[in-house]
Amino acid sequence: MMTNRPRGTNDILPGDVEKWQFIEKTAREVCRRFNTAEVRTPVFEHTELFARGVGETTDIVEKEMYTFQDRGERSLTLRPEGTASAVRAFVESKLYAQPQQPTKLFYIGPMFRYERPQSGRYRQFHQFGVEVLGASDPSVDAEVIALAMTFFTELGLNDITLEINSVGSPESRTNYRDVLRSHLHPVKEELCADCQSRYDRNPMRILDCKVDKCKTLTQGAPEMLDHLTDTDREHFQAVCSYLESFGINYTVNPRMVRGLDYYTQTAFEFIENGSTLSGGGRYNGLVEQLGGPEMPGIGFAVGIERALIALQNQQVELPIAKGIDVFFVALGEAAQQHSVKLLHEMRVAGIVADKDYLGKSMKAQMKAADRLSARQVVILGDDELAQGVANVKDMETGEQITVPLAELIEKVQSNM
Numbered sequence: 001m002m003t004n005r006p007r008g009t010n011d012i013l014p015g016d017v018e019k020w021q022f023i024e025k026t027a028r029e030v031c032r033r034f035n036t037a038e039v040r041t042p043v044f045e046h047t048e049l050f051a052r053g054v055g056e057t058t059d060i061v062e063k064e065m066y067t068f069q070d071r072g073e074r075s076l077t078l079r080p081e082g083t084a085s086a087v088r089a090f091v092e093s094k095l096y097a098q099p100q101q102p103t104k105l106f107y108i109g110p111m112f113r114y115e116r117p118q119s120g121r122y123r124q125f126h127q128f129g130v131e132v133l134g135a136s137d138p139s140v141d142a143e144v145i146a147l148a149m150t151f152f153t154e155l156g157l158n159d160i161t162l163e164i165n166s167v168g169s170p171e172s173r174t175n176y177r178d179v180l181r182s183h184l185h186p187v188k189e190e191l192c193a194d195c196q197s198r199y200d201r202n203p204m205r206i207l208d209c210k211v212d213k214c215k216t217l218t219q220g221a222p223e224m225l226d227h228l229t230d231t232d233r234e235h236f237q238a239v240c241s242y243l244e245s246f247g248i249n250y251t252v253n254p255r256m257v258r259g260l261d262y263y264t265q266t267a268f269e270f271i272e273n274g275s276t277l278s279g280g281g282r283y284n285g286l287v288e289q290l291g292g293p294e295m296p297g298i299g300f301a302v303g304i305e306r307a308l309i310a311l312q313n314q315q316v317e318l319p320i321a322k323g324i325d326v327f328f329v330a331l332g333e334a335a336q337q338h339s340v341k342l343l344h345e346m347r348v349a350g351i352v353a354d355k356d357y358l359g360k361s362m363k364a365q366m367k368a369a370d371r372l373s374a375r376q377v378v379i380l381g382d383d384e385l386a387q388g389v390a391n392v393k394d395m396e397t398g399e400q401i402t403v404p405l406a407e408l409i410e411k412v413q414s415n416m
């Protein structure tokens with residue numbers, strides 16, 4: 001039906017949206033501690049940016065992009081990920097020329113990929129991502145990983161596995177690709193169709209193939225980690241020892257390649273209950289590729305929907321504020337009318353307050369107060385109004401007092 005939401009998208013309704021707000025707030029707080037500032041970029045970009053930035057041979061560019069022509073016949077694409085946009089903004093606004101480097105950025109927002117929808121996989125989904133541009137030191141890799149881990153811990157998640165690998169610099173890879181191709185050559189025809197095309201274009205991705213046959217055929221294949229240049233090996237070892245010094249556990253997964261073409265050296269994933277929560281890595285050629293100076297970068301992105309699934313799996317109780325401070329029960333016409341003004345004054349004074357709008361009975365209004373978990377109820381009838389007072393009931397203790405209207409706000413606040 002035309003009036004249903006499009007396949008693979010979600011409405012985030014009251015009751016759930018508070019969880020999103022908590023996740024976003026936690027992301028912002030953790031980024032603040034790491035002195036990482038928010039960047040907001042457009043939801044669509046020139047298609048060219050992703051073709052060049054994400055890589056022509058990636059699943060994203062080959063089959064997942066929402067690409068359209070606008071009325072000016074430009075080819076535009078709804079962003080499938082955040083790194084290319086963040087780097088584009090960094091280059092376009094010449095943030096690289098600012099004196100304080102590296103530039104540490106984060107973003108939170110929707111991403112779009114034409115995928116087969118299933119649990120944890122949508123066509124519009126949301127990512128929180130971090131990009132640090134302009135520093136190649138391995139301590140930065142460790143810091144970025146530590147930021148992600150701190151975020152998970154602050155959310156209340158446990159049992160998150162960190163897998164890490166080095167996919168090497170282009171120098172390491174040229175040599176390794178040849179080694180890998182020669183090793184796989186005898187079984188080339190038996191690989192899946194995708195892997196046969198990867199064989200020439202990007203053979204490392206064969207190691208990451210999810211098809212069982214390919215997994216078997218690549219058993220015992222030579223590993224990138226054994227073919228790193230000295231510089232790449234030392235970088236990887238340094239990242240690992242920083243992580244150890246932080247007390248962050250990790251597993252080296254020599255087969256992890258990651259689906260994006262731009263990664264160099266460090267690549268990592270955070271896994272919860274068999275599903276990938278977050279992926280990231282270093283991308284030392286990307287800034288230059290997108291028209292900027294030769295500047296290194298590293299980042300990660302967390303799927304917020306997947307973080308929510310993890311929170312649910314682990315039955316984490318989120319610290320979400322419930323209830324309201326005051327519910328106004330008004331009876332009689334004059335009291336009803338006056339309560340509108342008093343309610344407004346309370347809100348201006350900072351009190352979270354609500355009332356009945358449907359002319360319900362006293363009993364029904366008290367029920368509404370319960371439903372909204374009101375901590376105090378102000379009861380105002382025409383008689384009380386005539387005397388210039390109201391009754392204030394503390395819903396926790398059941399205690400009720402009579403208060404002059406002139407002191408109502410003060411009294412309510414003193415009991416909050």
Ligand code: ATP
Binds near residue numbers: 113115279
């Ligand atoms: P996957 O292997 O699950 O397809 P990916 O390698 O394509 O993930 P990245 O592009 O690295 O993922 O994105 C980082 C994170 O964004 C993922 O770990 C995941 O949490 C989330 N993510 C990616 N695609 C989707 C999607 N279609 N729906 C929901 N979350 C997603």
Ligand code: MG
Binds near residue numbers: 059259
């Ligand atoms: Mg994917």
